[in-house]
Amino acid sequence: MRPNTASTGSPRTRQPRRPLRVAATSPSRLLRTGQSGRCRGCGHRIDWHPRADQRPIALHPAELATAHVPASCRWHLSSGIALPHGDGSAWCRIPHAVLCPHRTPTAPAGPHIQALRRQLAVRTRRLIDTGAFTPTPAAACGSPAGTTGRPTRPVVQLLLGRYLAETPIEDIRCVAQTRQRHRCPQPVLAPHTPQGAWTLLPTSPQRGQLALPAALMAVYDLSRLPYTEQLRWRTQRCPAHAATPGAADLALAGWQIFDPLQHTEHIHTRLPHPTPGRPGKA
Structure with missing residues (x-):
């Protein structure tokens, strides 16, 4: 039996943090x-x-x-x-x-x-x-492009499918948890990794979707990247956390399966203008 010893310091009033783990049988890896x-x-x-x-x-x-x-x-x-x-x-x-x-x-x-x-x-x-909250302008919540012509919710092609992102390409953030138990601040679009390219592709090439009138739309194409890079984008992780698959996710990946009928407002028929100082191609 461990002996009881009198404490010489101040009493402990803060409960210790319990490490959070993801159950192996959980349908989601999200904490x-x-x-x-x-x-x-x-x-x-x-x-x-x-x-x-x-x-x-x-x-x-x-x-x-x-x-x-x-x-x-x-x-x-x-x-x-x-x-x-x-x-x-x-x-x-x-x-x-x-x-x-x-x-x-x-x-x-x-x-x-x-x-x-x-x-x-x-x-x-x-x-x-009280200044504690500033609502997002309506223009930033929708699909109109900014001054550079870049969509605020771009369509991305990877892993033989198309997905609608929740933020511009440059603002897609890693969802992994850091050692300090905060969300990783690093972007998925890393400067020293293979980059995608903006291109015009047919509007509805996906299987099982209704055909739309023949038209081209701007898509950020990642399909030519290696499979590991496409998987990193799909799981929405920076290169450092992609190399540590055991790290838990602290947020849901912000992808939606793109449907040209439901997401008509996010279809752009022109390529965005290049942004100076930004990684990637336009």
């Missing part, structure tokens, strides 16, 4: 504490969870009574995966897009949902008035 974020439109907390098709969805962090939520807006979690509709319990989760005061509601909601939207709107106004 639970890494799923939280902030909405760029209203500044409120959101919880990111992968769906069954691996697409991320932002859910309101608190559970709501199922009776107050429309059936089409009910979600529940199972093994870290977000599934639509309720699981039969009296509580459910709701997508943040339904409550976000920065968005215009597309469907009528009940009085409880409207009251919660008003509460979030008041909090957003307080955050803005």
Whole structure:
């Protein structure tokens, strides 16, 4: 038995940090504490969870009574995966897009949902008035290109598929966790690695998608890079963390499968202008 010794220092009031690990049976490699974020439109907390098709969805962090939520807006979690509709319990989760005061509601909601939207709107106004939050301009949330003509949400071709990025190519950030348990600040577009190239490609070459009128669109093409480089981009990791596959992810990769019918506003028919001082080709 270890003897009890009197402590000569100050009492310990801070609990030690527990190392977080990813379970081998987990459908997602994402750490639970890494799923939280902030909405760029209203500044409120959101919880990111992968769906069954691996697409991320932002859910309101608190559970709501199922009776107050429309059936089409009910979600529940199972093994870290977000599934639509309720699981039969009296509580459910709701997508943040339904409550976000920065968005215009597309469907009528009940009085409880409207009251919660008003509460979030008041909090957003307080955050803005105190300078704690600056909403993202509408132009930055959509697809219009900036002064250089570069799309704010570019279409990228890699691993025999096309994906819609959540930020410009230069701003895509590594999702791995550092030793200090923060998200890696390094970009995926590293200066000393093979670069992709902007090119014009047919609009709908993917299998299983409806054909659109013959047209060309600007795509950041990574298909000529080695497989390991394409995989690094798909997993959204910097070169250093790509070499350490055991490191956990602290955020979801921000890719969406590109659909020319659903993402029409992100289709650009002209190549972007080159940006001086930026890595990569235009």
